[in-house]
Structures are given as C-alpha cells and as structure tokens.
Amino acid sequence: MENSGIAKVFTEIAELLEIKGDDPFRIRSYKNAAMVVEGLTQSLTSLYEQGGLNGIPGIGLGLRQKIVEMLETGACAFHDELLKELPAGLLDILNVRGVGPKKAALFYKELGISTIEALEKAAAAHALAGLSHIGKKTEENILKGIMELKTMTGRVTLHSAMQTAEAIIKYLKKTTNAGDVQPAGSIRRWTESIGDIDILAISSEHERIIDAFVRYPEAKETVSKGDTKAAIALKNGLRVDIRVLDADSYGSAMQYFTGSKSHNVIIREMAKKKGLKINEYGVFDEKTGERLAGLTEADVYKQIGLPLILPEYREGRGEIEAALAGNLPKPLELCDIRGDLHCHTDESDGAHSLRDMAQEAMRLGYEYMAITDHSRAIGVAHGLDAKRALKQMDEIDAFNASLKKAGKRFVVLKSAEVDIRADGTLDHEEAVLGRLDCVVGAIHSGWNMTMAEMTGRIIKGLNTGRIDILAHPTGRLIGIRSAYQVDMNAIMETAIMTGVALELNSSPERLDLNDVHCRAAMEKGIPVAISTDAHSASQLSNMTYGIHTARRGWLEKKNVLNARPLKELLTWLKKRRS
C-alpha cells in the first residue's frame, strides 16, 4: 500500500469512529496520523524496510502496528470491522455540508439512511423533521447541501483562486473603508489547489464590511452571516469566508486565519503549556486574562518562544521543531533565481519568438534562459526534427553573438525538451543531443502504462546519460489529470546515480514536483530546477508559483540548479558531458 492509501484508511477510521461517537481524542489521533502520513517524504514501504517506522511524530505503537499490518496484508482489520458495523455510504453523507457525524448517525439509527440518495429522498419527503434537533430548516439545508455536492466544482488551482480573491478584495476596498483586506488560509500558504477562499478584513465597522461582502455581485447565496464572520457561495461554485477584526488583533487574526489547522493546534498546545491562550484576538495570560500580543504575527510567535514561521511552512510537518532548533530553511526568494531552464518559442508550440522570450527574461533580471522547444514526437506542438533543431541552434549562436556585441550579459542556452519515448529512448539523434548545452527530458505520452513500465521507461531515459533535467516528473495537471503511475523513489535514486536534476515546473496547473517531492529531493541532495515551461513571454512570471512551492518543500537557494550563476551552471553542465 502507498502512503496515500494508508492515510485514507486512517481518515475513514476517524470518520467511522466519529459516527459511532467514540472518544474524540482517539479520533483526533487517527486524523492527525492521516495528515502525518500524507506529508511524509518517504514511502512507508521503504521506511518499513529500513526499520524506520519508529519515531514518526503522532504515530505511536497502535498506529504503527496498523501501518505494518497494511503494508504486509494490504488491509486493516480494524477498518474492515468498522465497515461491517456501519455502511460505507455514511462516509459520503459526511460530505454534505451541514451534516456531520452526529446527524449521520441519527439518520442511520432512526431511519436506516445510509446513502446520499436515501437522505435526499427523506429530506424531500419531510421525513427528517421531528427527529431530535431537526426541523424544517435543517431539511432545506440538507437538500441544498446535496445539490451543492452534485454541482460542486471541487478544488481550483491556486492561480484561479487568487484571481477570484483579488477581485473580491478590490470590491471590498472600493465599497467600504476597510483598512486592510487580505487573503489568508491556504491561498496565503500557497497550497497547490484551493477548496475555499479565506479573506481577513481589518476594520472597526464590522457590520458594514459584512453587509458589503454578502452583497458581492458574483455571490449566488449567503451561507452564513454573523457579527464578525460570514460566508458566501459564488456563482462559479467557490465558497468564500470572511472574518472581520479590529486592527490591534491583526497579527493574531492573520495567524489564526492562515492556518493550517494542524499547525495552529500545535501552536496553541505549546501556548497552553506556557500558561498562555492563543485565539484570533490575541495571546492572553490564561490566569490573569492579560493580553500580551496580537498586533503582529511575529509577536504571537515570539510569545511562545518561536521565530516568525513563514506561511508556506505552516503545515504541521516538522516546522515547529525546526524553528525551536533554529533549523528552519532559509527562505528561497524570487531574486535568487538566475535564469529559466524550460521555455518554448514559436518554433514549436510557444507564442513568441526567441528574441521576444529572451528580452522578457532580460527584463526579469536573468543571466540566462534555456530554449527548450519540443522534439518531433510532439506533432501537435510542431516539434522540431534534427534539421530544424540544428538550424535553431545556429540562430541561438548568432543571437548570443549579437548580445555579446551589444555588451549584454545574457546568454541563451541551446536546449530542447526531448521526449523519452515509450521504449525509453530519446526523441533526438546524437547529432542534435551532442550539440545542445542542456537537455530537458520529458514524458508526454503513454498515460496508461503500469507503474513498472513507466518507471522503467524513465529510468532508461535517465540512464542514457544525455538528460540533464527531468521535466514535470509526474505529469499531473492539477484538477484535470492525475499523475501517471510512477515510483518516484526509484526515479530519485536514479537521479542520484546519474546526477540528473529534477524539475519543479512552475506552471500553476502543474507544480510538479509537488511540495512533498521537493522536500524528498532536498533531503536526498538532488538539485531542483525551478522552471516555468513558459509558452509565452508573460508566462515567464509564473516563476513565483515555483518559488512558493519550493518553499513549501523546504528548498533553499543551494538546492536550486537555476539559482546558480551562469558560470557555475555551465560548469555543472560541462562536467556531465565529459
């Protein structure tokens, strides 16, 4: 079993125990374990083989035994037992907004409801009202919740959520006198996809802000509305939460509202041990009630003996332990990037010429860029055959010469995004490969290959010794296409052996490597190339998404191939060719 499968079992156990009304703290342990497993940089299988299952925080004896059981047998007896007691359909019912474990248990016990369809029927027939604490309004909300589930857009890319958030913030600033309105939550942590948008507004006129918010023209309905918080559902299906607080609570409010939940739970536990209480209003002495901090986030962290932890690190994945030990990564900055190593021109499927792309790269302050047009296997992208590739290289040489003559300190690297064919061979001949400064290998076909086939294909490609960077290593498109089946651990081991760098593709639809893979690469000492895969000049600025994803993976400047100055990069490339 893979980590994600094990995490899913733990989540389901937690949910089933909730429906059963089990000990809430036991439930929390299972939920926490699911998140811990999800954030591990190594597969549990390999940890188990190396005897490394001990010492994972949040995984004690009981959970460890269940992990071993799942690795050895592929199933968890406790999970199976619970599913014999309770129908699996109850887990679906929990996805209906407004229905939690208590109501699901009530409907099941009293009416035998165990599927969403049955729940919908019962609500429509007014069979629910009359049960304890259930009235007409609850029935309406359940029907609404089911409708919402059916038409749900699901999660959206960070990029799309940011645009929506910006529009709402602009509207609020225009229509009210809010001092400060900012995105918080997962947007501020730069998670790869967003389930709902969180906005924090600082103002003393709470009511005015809330009123304006629920009247937002793109809002389909008001989900909830109170004195300090409200929620709306947008016409596009996204949900937006707002919280309005006074200026002196800015730091604590931002800290609270940025999350993540697991990070905040740890922070508050730490505070409690120190006799403090942290909420969105500030940090308080638990005994005297005296307010000790709240104006800035740094003050909040300082009260519990921590330095300010950047939002990207706040996932409850060891950042607090690292902060205590003074081992937090030095945050990567956009200005650390010296060049882009994956860009297309109108020679293949890009929109702009070599010259236009280079000019934009220079404007961004880069020292270099690699032009990586497709190889011929990508027919739809007008991929280059040997003749065209060699001709493009001549053009790049001439262009570089003209830059040098003009006194410009900028170099275009002769490069290509070469397909690794289904049989593991490369889609350019030696005459082309031998003349390139930098070779980016990529998979663009055969999505249905088995894990063994795909992994073998990529490993064979890397073992040709011709590939310098493996582009978008898992091939996923966020919310559109899941990653192909591939053993990333084996790929990384091959990358170490062959000295190949892995790409963090900064396109908001890709972000591939993802954060967890980035961290694994960092731990293994594999250099990561943060590239945009730009198909137009403006897409070169997608680098920002790569930077923040890299931060989420704890990458530092020293881990990033294209944070190296040109001279060092060329030395690295040359060494690989000798």
Add this chain to the structure above:
DNA sequence: GCCGTTTTCGGCCCGACTGTTTTCAGTCG
C-alpha cells in the same frame, strides 16, 4: 490513540454561527 523539565495517567486548541431549543448541540474552520 498519543504523549511527557509540571504527568507513564490524565491530560489532549479555540471560537463563531445556525437551528433547535428554553440553555445548547452540532458543524465548521
């Protein structure tokens, strides 16, 4: 079920909003 310079037993984050109630349970983040 986890965890420990207050504890190996007894703790385990915190608050807002809704709908159902006559003071609060359930849900959510």
